[in-house]
Amino acid sequence: MELVDWVISQGGSLNDCVRVAQDASRGVHIQVKGDWPQPISKETKVLSTPIGATMSYFNAIGFQTPQATFSKHGVELPQAFIDAVAVEETCTFFLMGQFLRGPQGFWYPYLRTLPQPGELNTPLFFGEEDVDWIQGTGIPEAAVQRYQVWDERYEQCMSKLEEAGFEGLEEYTCVVETSKLEEDSGVSVLLPLIDLPNHRPLAKVEWRAGSSDIGMVVLEEVGPGHEISNNYGPRNNEQLLMNYGFCLPNNPTDYRIIKLGVKPDSNLSKAKNHQIELFPEVANNKEDHYYIFNVFYPLLGPDTAMEHSIFSPALFNSLTIMHANERERKQIQITESAISIPPSLRKWPQHSGSTISDQLRIYRNGLLTLDKAALVIATWTLARARDHNRGESWEDIKTLLNEHMLQIPEGHFSVETLSRIRVRILERESLLKKNGELFRLGELFSLLPADMQAASRECFNHVLAQAGQQVSSLQTNPEALFALVLCLLVATGRSAQARPELSSRLTRWVDFLVEQYPMLTVPSVASDTVDQLIQFVQSEQAQTWTAQDGVHWLSEDSGWLDSNWLKWAYTVAEAEMVLIPHEPLQVLVTENPGLPKLGCLYVPQE
Known part of the structure; x- marks a missing residue:
């Protein structure tokens, strides 16, 4: 493979125990050789990329240290432009310049392996038929926002380059998406060869930077013939689709990002404004952390309550505050990290969901399964709260749970998912300490x-x-x-x-x-x-x-x-x-079932 030969010629490496492979399901990937006599052990460096072959902001500015020189390799962006725009924009236009150099460019063997203009599978480039699959999800809004930001930044950059008299400006008409590594410094780095392995959530792998190269080290045994995966972090399918154009079936780190329609005069808005008054730095936090996790989500603290293992604490607390009565609003606790009502003072809130098409089907079906599982668990909590006939023994809880699970219509969950729902309910302590309240x-x-x-x-x-x-x-x-x-x-x-x-x-x-x-x-x-x-x-x-x-x-x-x-x-x-x-649970049986409501009063147990 030309990319491997080029990286090795620059001082990189590919361990003798691995090879570059390709098949229909996984595309180009790295795997342990099938005839290798034994599994490769932990701490094995399977490949490396020399510092000189990486591409980053340091190349765009021609940065030099006693240990390394980051060459511009023929793309000279005006200093006035670099000074006027953000690091990300500098990196993007430097990448565009290298792409436009074609076969004469230093990184050509690498850039030709990336998606070319017209080949990108992210939502910004979906056709009309593909867009139909993502209606009702968070992706259309996110895609529009990203396009608007990119378009605005692109126009600003073109204007700055024009002011600087940059030659060949008319050729800079496309933006190339690709993989990137966010270092602690905040500088985006392209890593030829290291970004070749496929992503697998929870893969035990580490990138280690030395004085002359960056190595990919596996932290788990991998047997002959098995794929060696990269790990982009605990990304959900929406992030994977937005950033890379693919989704993972049964992604264990999948979760749904929830947007709450919060009016400016609502209880929650007032509490958030008060939090900013007390802790001004909170205003810099742009993400609300309103998530619904899937039942397989592994990255939870051991003491996480059962309800919080499905509904993130921020979402759970915000819904509670939105529906708080005057008595509860007097007891709202505000810290720098959270806004909440003490559990002992709450009442229950009122309740008012490959080809590009293959990837979108995975994404949409994943959201449906995630939402259905969250419904089953939320309904379980309500079932416990409504049950006045049983005690709190382990056998009582299991009997009630068995009755609850029997209400789930067949065909909505795999056996594995149903089993995991049971485990999630039984393995963690509930916020609801007593039945029948x-x-x-x-x-x-x-x-x-x-x-x-x-x-x-x-x-x-x-x-x-x-x-x-x-x-x-x-x-x-x-x-x-x-x-x-x-x-x-x-x-x-x-x-x-x-x-x-x-x-x-x-x-x-x-x-x-x-x-x-x-x-x-x-x-x-x-x-x-x-x-x-x-x-x-x-x-x-x-x-x-x-x-x-x-x-x-x-x-x-x-x-x-x-x-x-x-x-x-x-x-x-x-x-x-x-x-x-x-x-x-009628939601699982009938579309738009109406769901008649029952009035209830909360009476705490002793």
Whole structure:
């Protein structure tokens, strides 16, 4: 191969144990020779590129040190241009100049192996048919933004070169994409031969710079006939497609970048602005780190919570803040690295997805699998929160998980992925420490002692049946319905007769709500339903029904159905009630299923 011969002639090397190979699936690649007698061992330098054969900003400026000289090899960019533009633009135009030199250029044996104009497979060069595959993903927006940036920078550079009287400017009409290594100095370096091996996530390989060359060293055993892979870092398929024009099936380091539609006056925007006021350097951080990881993602700390192993902490915290009520907003914690609400003060957030075509099919199918797996795990957390019938033993959790996994329709996941979802759920501690902390309307009565539950339900249903005849909107107003139950529970918790019989869980929750929502600070309730309900209670003297329904522990002054307590309870219900999908896994069965929502209240365990 001409490239190998050229690199070796410049002082590079290719270890005797390896060879350059080519096939339909992997293209040109490096592999251990099939007849090599044994696996190559760790710390083997399989190839090297001499410093003199690399291309970087140092060549563009003709940099010299006692150890090395970086030659311009016939491309002289004006010093005024180099001084006026960024390092990246200098490198790009130097590369273009070398490409235009053709066979006379020093790097010609290398540059001819790179994608030529018209051969690039990245999204900026997709045809109309290919673009259809990426609709609904983050790539179109990213591609447009990148094109706009490149176009603007190109025009600026051409203007600077024209001002400097640069000869042959009319030939600089194309930009060549290629692989590059970002050194600690921030200078992009092209590495002929070293950039030939294919990328494999998590490949154990290292680039080591010496005084005369840069070597590629394997840090794992590789057997005869096996490919030796490079490692571009833990890139997801979107990054691979944008930068290199390919995707990896079952990429273990794949993750989805989420864009949150955050309004300027939202809770999250206000918290971010406050963070910048406290820590001005945060303004330089351009990335929000909102990710959904796939279930195979390996680069997680050992103490990462199960939910955070799928939904990045920044995404999880931001969604919590976006849906925070006034009580929770008072408790927002802001540090230089994070904005969050302490878990003990949260309520649950409300819930409102080769050829170029081959690569795009891999990319799109990967996103779908990633999103579906995240849905299954998020739904598992909701299933635990909704389960009031099991304990916290290992057997209880496995039984509940088995029931949950049986709800997943066949054909959406491979056996390996289903197994990994189970492992991800079971191997990591959940942010949800206890089961059964989300209660639907009727389930709230179970917080009462067993001998109080039937009478309380009867009293509630009595009021509901009678009031529903005069307040037509009552049955369709979940906040008002929750307010009725809250009013009954709080009155029970304040009852001197009943309180000694109540669980500490119920009394702590009632006391917490009364403390967090002081009666004197409760705003006026703007609800016709509540106003009509109060009128009904007063006209029918509904407070007196407690005795006939068997709720003997509530006196007329207990607060049950008192107008002020009803308004208070409605305010609390508005703030604390959350809506969760009734059967979220229906998304896997039916396109646009509608997903009816269930109102719930969060009642923490002891």
